[in-house]
Amino acid sequence: QVQLVESGGGLVQAGGSLRLSCAASGRTNSRAAMAWFRQVPGKEREFVACIDWSGGVIYYADSVKGRFTISRDNTKNTVYLQMNNLKPEDTAVYYCAGRDSGILSVTVAAYDYWGQGTQVTVSS
Numbered sequence: 001q002v003q004l005v006e007s008g009g010g011l012v013q014a015g016g017s018l019r020l021s022c023a024a025s026g027r028t029n030s031r032a033a034m035a036w037f038r039q040v041p042g043k044e045r046e047f048v049a050c051i052d053w054s055g056g057v058i059y060y061a062d063s064v065k066g067r068f069t070i071s072r073d074n075t076k077n078t079v080y081l082q083m084n085n086l087k088p089e090d091t092a093v094y095y096c097a098g099r100d101s102g103i104l105s106v107t108v109a110a111y112d113y114w115g116q117g118t119q120v121t122v123s124s
Contacts, residue, residue, distance in 0.1 A: 002026045002113045004096045009118030012086055016122070020081040022096030022115055030074040033099040035111060036081045038092035038120075045095065047106040049081065059104060064090075086122045093117040 008020040020036070035050035049060045049070040058070055069082040079096060097111035105111070 002028055002032075002098060004098060004113060004115035006094065006096050006115045006118040009094060009120045011121045011123065014087055014122055014124050016086050017082070017084045018086065018120060020083065020094055020096075020118060020120075022079040022081075024077040024079075024098065028077045029098070029100050030077075031100075031102045033102050033104045034070075034072060034079040035097045035099070035105075036070060036079075037095045037097060037108060038090075039095065039117075040092045045108050047108075048094070050104045050106065051079065052104055053102055057104060059106065061106075083120070086120075088122045088124045091120060091122050093119050 003026045004022055004024055006022050012018055031053040036048040037045045038048050039045040047061050051058050051070045067085045072079045095117045096115040098113050099111045
């Protein structure tokens with residue numbers, strides 16, 4: 001079983017930056033595909049970004065393209081989400097997810113394990 005723990009969330013003004021981290025422990029799989037999703041109350045969880053095991057294949061949601069960067073350090077079993085030029089509409093709980101098959105997906109149901117989430121709040 002894999003445990004994911006997100007950190008790095010907080011309150012930031014519009015235009016600011018935050019860096020989220022997702023640390024994996026337990027039966028980790030360096031070949032797993034990893035992703036970030038986000039959710040606001042009353043709405044479905046939505047895809048933000050995903051990365052393959054090598055870091056060579058990455059996808060972003062159109063809403064964050066050019067502002068967010070996903071990366072991973074397999075030696076530390078950690079995935080990152082660098083968020084720049086944040087906007088109030090980026091306010092959400094951000095979740096890290098992993099998929100052991102290594103196949104990238106933008107859908108929630110495709111992922112095998114999830115973290116507990118970290119709150120990001122962007123003030124205008």
